[in-house]
Amino acid sequence: MDPQQECDSASSSQASEELEAIKARVREMEEEAEKLKELQNEVEKQMNMSPPPGNAGPVIMSLEEKMEADARSIYVGNVDYGATAEELEAHFHGCGSVNRVTILCDKFSGHPKGFAYIEFSDKESVRTSLALDESLFRGRQIKVIPKRTNRPGISTTDRGFPRS
Template sequence: MADVPSTEAPPTNVEDNTVDIADDEESKEILLMKQRVEEMEREAKKLRELQAAAEAGSEADENGTQESEEDKAASDTRSVYVGNVDYAATPEEIQVHFQACGVINRVTIICDKFTGHPKGYAYVEFAEPEHVDAAVALDNSLFRGRLIKVTAKRTNIPGYNRGRAYCLLVATAQPAAYPFSKTALTPPLPKQPISPGLRQGKGLVEYLHKTLPTPEKKALLQKFFSRRSNKQLQPGSIVTVLQDQAPTQFTGVLIAMRRRGQATSFRLRNVLQRTGVEMQFFVNSPSLKEIKLVRPPPGGRMRRAKLFYLRDAPDKMSMLAGGKK
């Protein structure tokens, strides 16, 4: 009997393939879930580490803040506020202005945080709180042609004006000369009488070497006091004088001149704690080292040759010092 081939179709693996695909999809989802769980665990671990570090840093900051606040309060008791400061002033110049008040630790000029330009005020920190009173006595004194405002620095309240940043120009204080003090009116040295021998001609050459102007003094006379000079000093000018003796530096308004050859002299006026102080300088004096013209008078020239009326007109004195006629 002959074999008859079966007409049934061979079994297919459709169901098996479907099951395999479903298993693969489930395994991929499980892997993705495991990866997400691992990422979440890593993030949680990082957060715990950051939180621990932040707590440790906050404790250290609290300790440091307490110490810094105490240091700031102590430094505020030794500091003064200086207002109406010239924008071109340097910490070194401010240091020179306050040097005679006491030892200075630091001079700080406050600047704008966007432009970096000075705001027109500064702080001066002294080594001892006792020096603050001497510095406050310089209120309304003349500095770079301006009457500055000097007051004791107040202690800043935490959180007050928060967010206002500023940049600092800081200069470490070094001993320097002082331009102005209460002892500015020093009595003149007594004149030495001419000896009988000198009247007879004995020691005349040595006497002339001591009294005749030096080449440097002749240059000052020719530059600032000759009527033919283009740089001659005019009444109303802001002038700075450097000396070998105290005050080593003095700045004031030129109120009078007296042209008398080698006896030429001029008078400067400044304001100290609303009290006018004047000094008369002799160009040929051995103690006088240098004369600097800070600023000419407003408009180039004043109407009067003698400005003694400024003694009774403090408002006009302030306007003249500020460059207003």
């Protein structure tokens, strides 16, 4: 056998070994994918069978309830993108009891938009929190104003209306 043939047979045996190794990995991955599918189906079955904790569905508030909650809420602008709800709650804790902190995020990227809403347990806390307007939070000067209530049917975007 000449050296060229020996080299060819060695490389072909090496290639077939690599091919077998790749096939084995593909089989392992397919088996793992099947196991994951089974686990996912099992979890979905459990979620469908068990009742959701707390309420039976999403909380739907009337316009009056929304307006009342908004009267106890503030808008906080220029919030640092790395800020957490806990940090904001701690910053406004001296103003009163905080019910909820909502940091709005972009629905596509998931990145924070740079503003938040804080709901207090009473309206007096809103007036107290306005004193923190232009205070420093994580090295940035924040803007604090009372939250406005969105009214259904009123839009500032003028979408969907033909121009005349």
